[in-house]
Amino acid sequence: MDFFEKIASLFTNEKYMQIIWKGFTTTIYISLGAMVLGLVLGTLVALVGLSKKSKIMVIPKAICKVYVTVIRGTPMALQLFIMAYVVFAIRNFPQILTAIIAFGVNSGAYVSENIRAGILSVDIGQTEAGRALGLSNATTMLHIVIPQAIKNVIPAIGNELIALIKETSIVSMIGMFDLTNAAKIIGSGQNMASYLIPMTVVALFYLAIVYLLTLVIKIIEKRLRASDKR
Amino acid sequence: MINVKNLYKDFGKCRVIDALSCDIKDNECVVVIGPSGSGKSTFLRCLNSLEEPTYGEIWFDGKMLTPPDPYLHPDIIKASNTYKKLTSGNTDSEDAVAKIKKEDLLKRHEGREYASLLKKFDAENHLDINIARQRMGMVFQHFNLFNNLTVMDNLTLAPVKLKLKTKEQAESKAMELLERIGLPEKKDEYPSKLSGGQKQRIAIIRALCMEPEVMLFDEPTSALDPEMVGEVLDVMKSLAKTGMTMICVTHEMGFAREVADRVLFMDSGKILEEGTPEEIFQNPKSERLKSFLAKVF
Secondary structure, eight states: OOHHHHHHHHHHOHHHHHHHHHHHHHHHHHHHHHHHHHHHHHHHHHHHHHSOOOTTTHHHHHHHHHHHHHHHHSOHHHHHHHIIIIITOOTTOOHHHHHHHHHHHHHHHHHHHHHHHHHHHSOHHHHHHHHHTTOOHHHHIIIIIHHHHHHHHHHHHHHHHHHHHHHGGGGGGGTOOOHHHHHHHHHHSTTTOOSHHHHHHHHHHHHHHHHHHHHHHHHHHHHHGGGSOO | OEEEEEEEEEETTEEEEEEEEEEEOTTOEEEEEOOTTSSHHHHHHHHTTSSOOSEEEEEETTEEOSOOOGGGOHHHHTTSHHHHHHHTTOOOOHHHHHHHHHHTOOOSOOOHHHHHHHHHHHHHHBOOHHHHHHTEEEEOTTOOOOTTSOHHHHHHHHHHHTTSSOHHHHHHHHHHHHHHTTOGGGTTSOGGGSOHHHHHHHHHHHHHTTOOSEEEEESTTTTSOHHHHHHHHHHHHHHHHTTOEEEEEOSOHHHHHHHOSEEEEEETTEEEEEEOHHHHHHSOOSHHHHHHHHHHO
16 A cells, blocks of 8 residues: 555544544644633733733732743743643543643733734824823723734734644643544554554644634734725 | 913923923914924823823813822922921921922822822812813824724714714714815725825814814824825814814914914923914014024024
């Protein structure tokens, strides 16, 4: 059998496909969960970081700063281990939740920096014009600054989400069964006895997910650019 | 309408506005002229607290929209610990008050009596800045139309969000104003599709949609092509004819001459000279104004 036939045979083998499907769903669940958590966390942290200096905000601001510094300054795999073996070392705690939280918290730190940059990239005149009309800071942010900031950060956030999806492949290190791990298990099985074929197939899966995400991001970007000449 | 009391504004060590006081009356059109860096724009931005004054108070329609400035109130100074220490119990010493004022001796914490007096004065006269801004329109040098909204949404956002008008009322008002400036067909365009002159005219009516009592213009024509300056000035002139209270910072001397009730000449943070356009342009008194006018004309 040549290479392509072998790949096709893997797709038609029900047992292999079941293993891959199981890994695929795990990867998707972790990615989606972590994306949502990361975006929410990142937005919150960015807004706290950019809020006006005041007495009540001193501590939240400090926490956010430490959070971003620590998360960006330590390896993802290490953070995953700490989450799995220290923070959530609770019997029967679902592993998938551990993974979602670990990746979400990690992604949030990067997203917050992207969003912060996006908000700062909106001309200060926009805020001033809103405030000069008597709108509150919150209304100005919500209706004027953030819509423009989002448009500016979509490419960077897209980048971050793509990186996140691929990074989830390290969950096999805490014994989770994701796409990458599925390839390893199939490859080490007696009938296959080769890593090349399952790894290639799984690579195609990752490629497909990322490509789909890229398309979605492009569509969103195009919609948001309606108010631009470009 | 607006009273500026002993206004100071420092940016770091640089004093941009220096002990400026002036009163602006109802229905008056005041034009502020002066060389670049003389503090004209900063002065205007202080009026609606886009810049926070370092010292001094701004009063709008009998209410104060800055925090109270203790240096303006001798009775508050007299309640301070510094004053008590200086006079060592002696209750009435104008010298001590003058010394404190001159040398900026008040600290942040000056005892309970001082704090309560300051708080009381603030509570009696305070006007919320957002309310004040609703009643003061502002037009910027760089238009600052909201790029993410259509012209119509630019015009109606503030009145609708602040619940001053229903959406229908705001839209009919906006259409009326758009027709007045001759741009009704632009209502669904985004700002990026408009020329500079069109943007600025729409920025003016965006402020007018709030039905303000005062309009502040911060060099409204400085970022425009010479060709487009006229159309913006025409809108401003017709606005002045309706009796709107206006404060314009501008380099358009022709406009100042034609429309202003009063011209203020500012240099290095102070009002050097003020008067009717005739007094300022025909009979300038100070050397600084003479040399400024010689360069402008």
